[in-house]
Amino acid sequence: MTKDRFGEYGGRFIPETLMTAVLELEAAYERYKDDPRFVRELDALLTNYAGRPSLLYEAEKMSKDLGGPRIFLKREDLNHTGSHKINNVLGQALLAKKMGKTRIIAETGAGQHGVAAATAAALMDMECEIYMGREDTERQALNVFRMELLGAKVNAVTTGTATLKDAVNAAMREWVSRMADTHYVLGSVMGPHPFPTIVRDFQAVIGREIKAQMIERTGRLPDMAVACVGGGSNAIGTFYDFIGDESVRLVGCEAAGEGADTPRTAATVATGSEGIFHGMKSLFCQDEQGQIAPVYSISAGLDYPGIGPEHAWLHSIGRAEYVPVTDDEAVAGFEYLSRTEGIIPAIESAHAVAHVMKIAPRMEKEQTIVITLSGRGDKDVAAIARYKGIEIEE
Amino acid sequence: MSRITDAFTKDHKALIAFLTGGDPDLETTEKLICAMAREGADLVEIGIPFSDPIAEGPIIQAADERALASGTTIDGLFSLVKNVRQKTDIPLLFMTYLNPVYKYGIEGFAEQCALCGIDGVIIPDMPYEERAEFLSRRGASKIELISMITPTSRARAERIAADAEGFLYCVSSLGVTGVRQDIGTEIGEIIAEVKKTRDIPCAIGFGVSAPEQAEKMAAISDGVIVGSAIVRIIAEHGRNSEEAVGAFVAALRAAVR
Numbered sequence: 001m002t003k004d005r006f007g008e009y010g011g012r013f014i015p016e017t018l019m020t021a022v023l024e025l026e027a028a029y030e031r032y033k034d035d036p037r038f039v040r041e042l043d044a045l046l047t048n049y050a051g052r053p054s055l056l057y058e059a060e061k062m063s064k065d066l067g068g069p070r071i072f073l074k075r076e077d078l079n080h081t082g083s084h085k086i087n088n089v090l091g092q093a094l095l096a097k098k099m100g101k102t103r104i105i106a107e108t109g110a111g112q113h114g115v116a117a118a119t120a121a122a123l124m125d126m127e128c129e130i131y132m133g134r135e136d137t138e139r140q141a142l143n144v145f146r147m148e149l150l151g152a153k154v155n156a157v158t159t160g161t162a163t164l165k166d167a168v169n170a171a172m173r174e175w176v177s178r179m180a181d182t183h184y185v186l187g188s189v190m191g192p193h194p195f196p197t198i199v200r201d202f203q204a205v206i207g208r209e210i211k212a213q214m215i216e217r218t219g220r221l222p223d224m225a226v227a228c229v230g231g232g233s234n235a236i237g238t239f240y241d242f243i244g245d246e247s248v249r250l251v252g253c254e255a256a257g258e259g260a261d262t263p264r265t266a267a268t269v270a271t272g273s274e275g276i277f278h279g280m281k282s283l284f285c286q287d288e289q290g291q292i293a294p295v296y297s298i299s300a301g302l303d304y305p306g307i308g309p310e311h312a313w314l315h316s317i318g319r320a321e322y323v324p325v326t327d328d329e330a331v332a333g334f335e336y337l338s339r340t341e342g343i344i345p346a347i348e349s350a351h352a353v354a355h356v357m358k359i360a361p362r363m364e365k366e367q368t369i370v371i372t373l374s375g376r377g378d379k380d381v382a383a384i385a386r387y388k389g390i391e392i393e394e
Numbered sequence: 395m396s397r398i399t400d401a402f403t404k405d406h407k408a409l410i411a412f413l414t415g416g417d418p419d420l421e422t423t424e425k426l427i428c429a430m431a432r433e434g435a436d437l438v439e440i441g442i443p444f445s446d447p448i449a450e451g452p453i454i455q456a457a458d459e460r461a462l463a464s465g466t467t468i469d470g471l472f473s474l475v476k477n478v479r480q481k482t483d484i485p486l487l488f489m490t491y492l493n494p495v496y497k498y499g500i501e502g503f504a505e506q507c508a509l510c511g512i513d514g515v516i517i518p519d520m521p522y523e524e525r526a527e528f529l530s531r532r533g534a535s536k537i538e539l540i541s542m543i544t545p546t547s548r549a550r551a552e553r554i555a556a557d558a559e560g561f562l563y564c565v566s567s568l569g570v571t572g573v574r575q576d577i578g579t580e581i582g583e584i585i586a587e588v589k590k591t592r593d594i595p596c597a598i599g600f601g602v603s604a605p606e607q608a609e610k611m612a613a614i615s616d617g618v619i620v621g622s623a624i625v626r627i628i629a630e631h632g633r634n635s636e637e638a639v640g641a642f643v644a645a646l647r648a649a650v651r
Contacts, residue, residue, distance in 0.1 A: 013492055013519045015449045016554075017568060020546040159455060160446065172448050177569035179546070276492045276519070277446065289467055290497030291445040 004193035007316060009309035012192035014279045018172075021179040026194040028099045033201065038098065045090045049123070050080045052087075052205065056213035056370070059341050068360035069223070069367035074210050076234060076374050077345065083375030084206060084234040085116035089185060091202035093120035096183035103127040103178075106185040107171040109136055109164035109230065110301035110348065111143025112375050113187030118152035120185075128152040131170040133163040136300045143379055161294045164230070164304045168278055188231025189308035192279030196308050203237025210370050211241050218368055224249040227372040228351040229322060230266070230302035232311045234374035239320060249321070252311060253351040255297030256324035266295035268307040269315055269322035275306075282312040298327040298387060301348040301375075329354040331387055334377060346375030347384065397485040397513045398538055398560040401436040401617075402595035408561075408617025409434060409608075409650045410597055411643055412489065413624055414441040414457035416466025420474045422633050429640040431484040434647030439516065439619065442471060442490035449518040451572030453622040456629060468498050472510045479511040487540065489516045492528075500531035508535035514560050516540040522554050543588065544568070545580040555588045561595035562588065564615060566602065572622050574601030582614035605649035612650045620646055 004010055012022055032038040046052040055075040063071045076084035089106075096104055104126050108114030114130040121128030130147050134156040137144050144154050160166040168191075175184040189196045189203070207225070214222050225242055227235035229252035242248040258264035260271055268283050275284040277292060285293040285305040297303040307322075314320035325333075330347055333354030338344045345353055352371050360369065377384075385392045395403075402408050411430040415423050427438050443461035447454060475486060488507065495503045495517065507515065515537055520528060528539060541558040543551045544565040555562055564585055566577045585596045598611040599619030608618045627642055628635045 011524055012521065013524055014521060015518050015544075016521050016542045016550075017544040017546050017565060019521050019523070019550065020548075159452075165446065169446055169448050173451075173570050176449070179568070274496075276496050278448075279519075284493075286493065286497065288497070290494035291462065292493070 006310040006313035009312040014192045050086045053209045066360040069363040072370045074372040077376035081116045083112040085113040088202040089116040089120045092185045101183040103182045104185045105129045107131045107167035111140040118147040118150035122150045130154045131167040133167050134158050135162040188233040189236045190231040200236045204240040206237035207241035222370045223367040224369045226251045226352045228253045228348045230304045232308040238372045252322040253325045253355045255302035256326045257296040260324040264296040266297040267324040270324045280309045282309040299347045325351040325354050344377035347380040349373045406651045407612040408436040410437040410619040411435040412439040412621030415471045416461035417457040419464045431482040433640045433643040437485045439487040444491040451570040457625045475510040485513045487514045504532035504535040504537050507537045514538035552591050555592045564598045566600045573603035605645045609649040
């Protein structure tokens with residue numbers, strides 16, 4: 001496997017104009033990733049600013065209620081800015097700073113990555129522009145204002161389906177126009193090499209912490225690690241340190257929307273096929289003409305027609321499994337965790353909770369499951385109310 | 395010599411005209427290609443519409459949306475090219491993103507291109523490093539793969555030029571396709587450097603929108619590619635674009651000598 005590929009997936013399928021920028025990024029990353037000073041600076045930010053390590057909380061009431069295994073929640077929702085996105089953003093912003101960039105741009109779906117990017121830009125005195133599908137700016141209006149409060153400019157993207165995919169298109173088009181002073185902080189383990197590797201490395205702290213925390217708490221590795229998957233950054237962060245531990249089942253939960261057997265879905269592994277898009281060879285929701293399909297999920301953060309290339313590879317070799325979870329199931333998971341444990345998860349993370357609700361009753365009591373709660377659900381409260389037909393005003 | 399390189403051996407610089415296939419429908423595209431050939435274009439580049447054309451500005455994005463809305467498919471475009479080939483020998487290129495080709499099957503796509511008379515393809519999201527799969531799977535077909543260089547290619551331009559086929563598509567400036575007021579001279583310097591290492595035709599595209607600009611760009615290269623400015627006329631006139639597009643191509647022809 002060459003370093004820009006995961007099996008046959010990955011690569012860098014981008015316009016020639018961007019090649020120099022991407023090669024420059026790769027060289028900078030190679031130079032800094034093991035540089036003791038860079039590592040020290042990033043560790044200090046993660047500890048003192050983001051609040052790492054994040055808690056591993058045993059959801060005893062949930063375990064008891066489901067009558068199954070011990071369930072642990074990896075609390076990425078407790079990080080500064082409220083999601084795992086800060087892990088990657090601090091790493092990339094620090095790297096961009098070392099590269100002499102003064103401006104960062106980023107796409108965002110639910111707004112979690114945009115908020116994290118805007119936060120890092122504020123902290124590191126960088127200019128910041130966020131690209132967000134117009135539909136998402138409406139679904140997540142609060143996050144738009146949050147990014148603006150942090151000093152970022154938010155561009156509502158009206159092209160195509162006006163969601164995450166189009167936000168990525170817009171950010172790529174902007175990057176092609178302005179590379180000298182600008183770094184594109186991609187938010188997931190997708191896009192051209194080296195992004196899937198860089199983002200995975202910065203998110204791998206999740207799985208490393210889980211491993212140490214589980215060994216400390218239970219004396220052994222978990223039997224299963226479960227995370228939601230859009231592009232797949234919190235999932236790969238969760239999985240990466242366990243890939244070599246064959247006893248640990250790795251489960252990614254995709255957004256099935258109204259159902260993986262309907263056109264209103266974003267479940268890429270369940271419904272997609274191989275393709276080349278957004279800089280990578282991977283799996284994509286597309287039609288027989290190779291046009292990228294409009295996808296749908298209640299979750300703006302999982303509403304993406306592709307999946308990161310490393311996930312496509314883990315799927316192809318059978319090391320990780322990917323399951324579709326519908327809107328209805330995710331909303332039920334959202335409410336269940338809120339009531340049972342007093343933790344309101346992001347609607348994205350609620351997909352993982354919902355899957356565990358399905359499978360836990362069939363598992364043994366002595367088994368252990370870790371669910372990564374990628375983010376907190378405050379941002380989703382209004383949308384969930386709307387979904388349930390409740391009118392609320394803020 | 396291929397039909398593409400022949401287009402660069404005339405007593406004037408080459409004029410390459412672009413349009414999106416199926417915008418607003420295939421019948422109009424067919425008429426427009428013939429009009430372009432008649433009014434003096436030396437090559438015609440036909441865009442295969444894609445849902446997410448990341449190298450395009452708003453004008454061609456909108457054209458892709460119109461073409462997809464009218465139900466344009468790759469097989470439909472192959473039929474169109476067959477019809478066009480009854481009427482003109484002008485070299486024809488497909489400009490397409492990689493995914494539709496990949497989904498169609500590279501072998502089948504290359505074979506059909508050759509059968510119906512396409513001379514070359516331009517794939518903007520397939521850079522030099524990612525060409526191997528396409529090259530190995532295009533088989534015996536004589537479809538030429540057009541390579542691109544840009545103002546950021548400096549260190550890479552020589553290597554790209556060494557392996558290039560047909561002509562080098564020289565991107566005028568940073569950014570996506572569209573109409574620009576000013577185009578820098580950086581690409582001219584890169585072309586001059588490339589020419590020292592290999593005598594390959596170099597045509598400049600991206601942003602070239604008016605005859606005066608085309609004239610300037612032709613002066614520092616072997617030809618110019620005009621896309622968005624033509625597509626804008628098609629957007630305005632729709633099915634009745636033939637006359638306006640023909641007149642614009644004639645004006646470009648007069649400027650590009």
